[in-house]
Amino acid sequence: MTRVGPWVTLAAVAVLGGGLVVVNMSKEDPAPVAVETASASAAVTPGAVASTDQSAAPAPDFPETADYVGTIGLASGGTMTVSITVEGDRAVAYACDGAKVESWSQGSAEGGALRLTGKNDATLEGRLEGQAVQGTLAIGAKQWAFTAEPVQAPAGLYTYESDGVRQSWIVDDGGQVTGVQRAANGTTSAAPGLGTDATATIGGARVTATKVSGADHVG
Incomplete structure (x- = not known):
């Protein structure tokens, strides 16, 4: 075993x-x-x-050239009209009440956003929302929200200047005109009427206004 x-x-x-x-x-x-x-x-x-x-949808951008016009209701009962003109990546804006108040600003128009500045602490900031521009206009200590719709020529922003006197007009899509005249000494008053052919009678003479583009330097 x-x-x-x-x-x-x-x-x-x-x-x-x-x-x-x-x-x-x-x-x-x-x-x-x-x-x-x-x-x-x-x-x-x-x-x-x-x-x-x-x-992640891309932000909308402005057309190569475009014009926008809007109105702002004032506490006084009147209105302020705003005109914005864009060319490329630059823009110019003008706002006036058709009597005495006016303001110019200019700056960038990039990525669907406006960042404009002007004299007397004027600013205009806005953004393209759909087809319109929505933003804020400030003149001095006052500011207003606005919406400016796209307009087609002959609507837009026009000026005429001679001997230090400048007339500025905003024309909307309905043909309504709002403008202010600034004298050589800086005083302001309502601008003379502007015809549908962009002409006006100033000092007894018939003159033709110039349409402002976003690349111009005005103000």
Whole structure:
């Protein structure tokens, strides 16, 4: 009869135990690997990236040339008319009440936004919302919100200057004209009428006004 010594028995147990360890480890390893693979796949899912990019719509920009006109109701019961003319990345704005108050400003027209400044702390800031410009006009300590709609020629902004006297007119799409005359000494008054052919009678002579563009320097 052959006797199995204690060392042989222990060796067999050790081998068996080692086999169990290997089996147990082989059963536990795949799960973490599978989780990591799924996580990495989710992190680089092409569809999610494409969806994010498509949701960021570009900001609207101004046409190469455009004119906008709007009116602002005043607390006094009158109105202030605003004209904005754009050319390229530049813009000029003029606002007047048709009697004594007027304000010029000019600056950038980029990314659908206007940032214009002028004399006497005048500012006009606005943004293209759909087809119209919405923004804020400030003259000195006063400011007003406005909406200016697009207009087509002959509507727009016009000026005529001679001997230091300047007339400025805003023409809307309905042919209504609002203007102010500034004398050489700086005093202001209502501008003479402007015809549909952009002519006016000044000092007894018939003159032709010049249409202002966004690239002009006026003010």
